[in-house]
Amino acid sequence: MMSKLVKILITIALCALMVVAAGCGGDKKASPKADPNAPVKIGVTAGPHAEIMDNVKKLAEKDGLKVEVVEFSDFVSPNVALSQGELFANSMQHAPYLAATLKKEPKFELVEAFKTVNFPMAIYSAKYKKVEDIPEGAVIGIPNDPSNGARALLVLADKGFIELKDKNSVTATTADITKNPKKYKIQELDAASIPKAMPDMDIAVINANYALVAKLNPAKDSLLIERPDNPFLNIFVTTKANANDPRIAQLKKIYQSAENKKFIEEHFKGTITAGF
Structure with missing residues (x-):
C-alpha cells in the first residue's frame, strides 16, 4: 500500500512540474507575433528628409504598405532607436556618417539599404x-x-x-x-x-x-x-536583420520611383537632388 501511495505522489509531483514547464493536459499558448498590418516606422530628421518621407508614405499607401514617419531633432537618436528595434529603418544620413557611427558603436549592426538624395555642399x-x-x-x-x-x-x-x-x-x-x-x-x-x-x-x-x-x-x-557623384550621398539605413525583408525592396522601389523623383525636383527646385 505504501509503495502504491508513493507512486501516486510521484506521479502527481511530475505532473505538477510538467504544468509549470509546458502545461499538463492544458493548451500551450503561442508566443505573441508582430502585427503584419502595423505600419513600418521610418526615422527621419525634421525638414527635407521628413518632407520626402511624407511623400513616400503617400505613395506607399497606394502600394499597400503602411508607413509611420518618426521625426527626430538630432542625428544620433535615429541610429540608436533603429539599433534598439524601435524603428524599421531610417533616412537621415550619408554613408560616411554611418561609417563613423558604426566605428563608435559596432554593436549597432546597421547597413545601407539604398541611395536616397544628395544635399549638395x-x-x-x-x-x-x-x-x-x-x-x-x-x-x-x-x-x-x-x-x-x-x-x-x-x-x-x-x-x-x-x-x-x-x-x-x-x-x-x-x-x-x-x-x-x-x-x-x-x-x-x-x-x-x-x-x-x-x-x-x-x-x-x-x-x-x-x-x-x-x-x-x-x-x-x-x-x-559640389559634384553630384560625391561620396556623401544620403542613404536609407536598416538593420542586418531587416536587410532582406521584402518591405525594404518595396520601399526602395517607391523611394526611387519616377513619382518621388519628380516630387524632389519640383519641391526643392535644385537645392536637393535625387541620388539614384
Whole structure:
C-alpha cells in the first residue's frame, strides 16, 4: 500500500512540474507575433528628409504598405532607436556618417539599404560674385565637425583651391592639406553658424540644409557647387536583420520611383537632388 501511495505522489509531483514547464493536459499558448498590418516606422530628421518621407508614405499607401514617419531633432537618436528595434529603418544620413557611427558603436549592426538624395555642399560669398575675384590669402569658412569638415575640404580640393594628401578621403583634415598656393586661411566654425558668419569671411563652404535655412539656393546662389557623384550621398539605413525583408525592396522601389523623383525636383527646385 505504501509503495502504491508513493507512486501516486510521484506521479502527481511530475505532473505538477510538467504544468509549470509546458502545461499538463492544458493548451500551450503561442508566443505573441508582430502585427503584419502595423505600419513600418521610418526615422527621419525634421525638414527635407521628413518632407520626402511624407511623400513616400503617400505613395506607399497606394502600394499597400503602411508607413509611420518618426521625426527626430538630432542625428544620433535615429541610429540608436533603429539599433534598439524601435524603428524599421531610417533616412537621415550619408554613408560616411554611418561609417563613423558604426566605428563608435559596432554593436549597432546597421547597413545601407539604398541611395536616397544628395544635399549638395556649395561655396558661397557675401563679398564676391565671381571665383576670379577671390583674393590671395582669403579667409575660407568650413564646418568644424569631422564629417562635414572633411567634405568641405574635398570640395575645395576638387575646385582647385587646395591640394590634399588624398583627394578622396572622407576623413580629411586641415593637416592633410599638401598645397595651398594662394595661402588661403581656413577657418573652422560650427556648421550651423557659418551662414551668419559669411560677412566676416571671403568665402564659405556650407551644407545644403543650413544654406536652405539661410535662404541660399546652392543651384542659384553659390559660386561653385559640389559634384553630384560625391561620396556623401544620403542613404536609407536598416538593420542586418531587416536587410532582406521584402518591405525594404518595396520601399526602395517607391523611394526611387519616377513619382518621388519628380516630387524632389519640383519641391526643392535644385537645392536637393535625387541620388539614384
